[in-house]
Amino acid sequence: MKKSHIVILLAVFIALALTLSTIFSPQKTTEEITDLKDSRKLKEKFLFLYENDAEFKRSVDRLRELLFNTLEEYNKTEAWILFNLILKKLGLPEIELEDFRYGRGGLVPSPEPPSKLKPCCENCVDLEGIIDSIVIPSKDLEDGNGLEALYVCAYKGDFYGYPLSGKIILEVTLVFSDEDSPSRDVEYDVWRLVAWGRIEDIETFFIVMNEETGKVEKISFRGLTIRMKDWPNERRISPIGSGGASYTSAAHELLIFEDGDGPLVIYVNTWNHALSLNDNNIFLEKHSYRLGDIKVHVGKRVDAENDYSVLKYSSQNVQSLP
Incomplete structure (x- = not known):
């Protein structure tokens, strides 16, 4: 050739x-x-x-x-x-x-069939009279981890099978645009895309109120469980209280405050968005979100997950009262 x-x-x-x-x-x-x-x-x-x-x-x-x-x-x-x-x-x-x-x-x-969820009570409370603001370190906002949305579900008469007498419980879920780990952040984001089906960080806490007076009696940074739709298991969501941890740390503390005084100011204290009524970063510049600054939805934790994740959930539950 x-x-x-x-x-x-x-x-x-x-x-x-x-x-x-x-x-x-x-x-x-x-x-x-x-x-x-x-x-x-x-x-x-x-x-x-x-x-x-x-x-x-x-x-x-x-x-x-x-x-x-x-x-x-x-x-x-x-x-x-x-x-x-x-x-x-x-x-x-x-x-x-x-x-x-x-x-x-x-x-x-969790092979048992999912429990049927009761609808949220849409007109039970005035959220703006309960939560004044949510405060995050300005660095979190600058790095693309700002607060994107809030979901709230009011429970009256019954809370996941626990009878409520004279109380209203609010389930409040916060959605942040991202969560930055101080080390190996890109790798950490890839893992969350696999394991959680999302980049956004989602955190939930509870507020207990007196039904008659509307007074906040307890703020509970307690966990819950969410049941996956396509797999026979559930995810146990850890408590999201910060304890004494500051911005360079992560925390999952069971943290409970009694008798909230006036409209609540919720502080994001750590990089994984652990929460408290106390500011653990007094020397850091802050950014405050009022409810009018973000999207507010009536909904539960599973609603937030299903809106932001490619993985889907069918139900949720708690292991105790807040």
């Missing part, structure tokens, strides 16, 4: 390979996503690959199966391998096994 023929065949082969690569590889029709430190862009690329890259989707689905199939033992090594495949597809550095500290985190089997 003549040399010129070989060159022509080689050129044809390369052109064919490039064509096939274009057809079968995920191609972004808009500007390429490069700044994955921006959580919104990271989420966009994650969802794009999940829809368009079969290997990426298989890796995410299998890792979620390891997490959510709580009837089987969690295989940490396989989870680590899958997580590294996901990181690599996103163009991020892989991690060592000893640095992989992610697991099921509060997921437990």
Whole structure:
């Protein structure tokens, strides 16, 4: 075969390979996503690959199966391998096994059918007379972790099977645009996209009121459980009180305040948005949100989860009164 023929065949082969690569590889029709430190862009690329890259989707689905199939033992090594495949597809550095500290985190089997949720009492309270403001460190807002929405559900007469006499309980859920870990934040965001199906951070607390006087009697930063729709398990949501922790820390304290005085000021004290009526960061500049500054919805924790997560939930419950 003549040399010129070989060159022509080689050129044809390369052109064919490039064509096939274009057809079968995920191609972004808009500007390429490069700044994955921006959580919104990271989420966009994650969802794009999940829809368009079969290997990426298989890796995410299998890792979620390891997490959510709580009837089987969690295989940490396989989870680590899958997580590294996901990181690599996103163009991020892989991690060592000893640095992989992610697991099921509060997921437990729950084969019983979900309980039916009572509707929220929509006109039971005037929320603006109860919550004055929610205060976060300004750095949180500057870093893209501001307060995005608030969900409130009022319970009258009954609270998850507990009879209420002369009390109204408010379930308040806050949605933050993101949650920044001080270390390995991009990796942490990828894990949350897998395990939680969202970038946003969602936190819930409870307010107990006297039905007759409208006076706040208790503020409880207590946890709850939410039941997954497509898996026979529930997530135990840890309490979100900050205790004495400050902004550089994380906290999940069971924190209860008796007799709230006047409209409440809720402080976000830690990077994972742990809450208190006390300001633990007195030297940090703050940003205050009034209710008119954010979207306020009538709804429960599962409503917030279903609005912001690609994973879906069918029910929720509590283990005690606030």
